[in-house]
Amino acid sequence: MNEGGGTRMLEVHNLKIRFHHTDRSMQRSHTETIHSLSLSINAGEIVAVVGASGSGKSLLAHAILGILPANAEVSGEIHFQGQALTSERQKRIRGKDIALIPQSVAFLDPLMHVGTQVRQAARQGDPTDLQEKAFQKYKLASAVAKWFPFQLSGGMARKVLVSTATVSGAKLFIADEPTPGLDASAMTETLERFRELADGGGAVMLITHDIEAALTIADRISVLHAGTLVETAPRKDFDGDGEGLRHPYTQALLRALPSRQFTATPSTQLRGSRDRSGCAYATSCILATETCREEVPPWRQIRDGEARCFHAT
Numbered sequence: 125m126n127e128g129g130g131t132r133m134l135e136v137h138n139l140k141i142r143f144h145h146t147d148r149s150m151q152r153s154h155t156e157t158i159h160s161l162s163l164s165i166n167a168g169e170i171v172a173v174v175g176a177s178g179s180g181k182s183l184l185a186h187a188i189l190g191i192l193p194a195n196a197e198v199s200g201e202i203h204f205q206g207q208a209l210t211s212e213r214q215k216r217i218r219g220k221d222i223a224l225i226p227q228s229v230a231f232l233d234p235l236m237h238v239g240t241q242v243r244q245a246a247r248q249g250d251p252t253d254l255q256e257k258a259f260q261k262y263k264l265a266s267a268v269a270k271w272f273p274f275q276l277s278g279g280m281a282r283k284v285l286v287s288t289a290t291v292s293g294a295k296l297f298i299a300d301e302p303t304p305g306l307d308a309s310a311m312t313e314t315l316e317r318f319r320e321l322a323d324g325g326g327a328v329m330l331i332t333h334d335i336e337a338a339l340t341i342a343d344r345i346s347v348l349h350a351g352t353l354v355e356t357a358p359r360k361d362f363d364g365d366g367e368g369l370r371h372p373y374t375q376a377l378l379r380a381l382p383s384r385q386f387t388a389t390p391s392t393q394l395r396g397s398r399d400r401s402g403c404a405y406a407t408s409c410i411l412a413t414e415t416c417r418e419e420v421p422p423w424r425q426i427r428d429g430e431a432r433c434f435h436a437t
């Protein structure tokens with residue numbers, strides 16, 4: 125048990141992902157895409173992971189599931205339900221205890237009826253019954269079960285992917301950008317479905333670049349910037365002008381929202397491992413000092429959240 129009351133479902137500690145490359149002259153090199161990333165999700169909780177395109181959101185999901193390409197080297201620790209998530213265990217529980225709601229519809233088998241794909245994901249109970257109930261919940265006509273993925277609209281495909289995850293009886297759901305292509309009501313419905321999964325004792329990692337969506341449903345929000353988290357904060361800290369937030373980048377993201385001040389956020393590139401001195405946000409940060417440009421700030425507990433900033437209080 126922990127502060128939030130639910131048991132710890134997922135714990136990621138000091139995750140690092142590097143990609144190895146060999147060029148034409150057989151020279152080997154690597155790029156570091158994720159570094160020093162730590163986060164946890166409890167049963168009953170939705171944690172949103174937000175960040176710009178290319179910040180490393182999908183890589184984080186794929187590392188937890190053990191589906192990174194062969195040239196990726198992963199280090200750090202991942203625990204699921206208190207036990208180390210080794211690659212053998214990842215293989216065993218993928219799609220069972222841990223379900224992915226993928227970013228790309230390409231994850232569906234193009235040659236199999238979508239109803240069959242959903243039924244195959246069912247682990248407990250009658251697969252046909254579970255599939256039909258899931259389709260009813262998402263307002264997919266029963267005839268759609270006999271369709272192939274190419275016949276689905278983007279929104280329908282998303283609903284099929286969510287159905288596949290919900291019938292699996294998983295305990296941890298990792299949803300990678302589950303809302304694009306959905307109209308406003310389908311989006312609200314999808315987010316509500318995640319709330320149900322969490323209220324039923326599941327844990328949800330909601331990966332999105334849509335902060336507004338994250339704020340409507342998540343209990344905590346983790347902000348990814350240039351391959352690492354800069355802040356994890358409870359939902360309430362995003363209220364008002366974000367005075368409760370700890371990191372200047374999170375505050376800038378909040379101010380950039382159309383529903384808030386709509387101020388442009390300075391963007392910073394993901395930098396390779398050769399270029400990691402100091403805080404990755406220092407070049408855009410109004411608070412940056414000499415120390416920020418020279419030393420990487422440590423990830424530390426601040427009040428009921430965490431942040432990576434020398435100035436955060």
Ligand SMILES: Nc1ncnc2c1ncn2[C@@H]1O[C@H](COP(=O)(O)OP(=O)(O)OP(=O)(O)O)[C@@H](O)[C@H]1O
Pocket residue numbers: 143155157175176177178179180181182183184193227333394
């Ligand atoms: N197979 C790979 N080899 C080398 N670099 C990769 C590989 N896959 C991803 N990357 C790099 O890692 C970084 C993070 O990629 P990732 O797909 O996790 O971003 P993301 O936050 O999910 O972005 P988006 O919002 O566009 O989905 C990117 O800069 C990308 O170029």
Ligand code: NI
Pocket residue numbers: 181182183227300
């Ligand atoms: Ni992605």
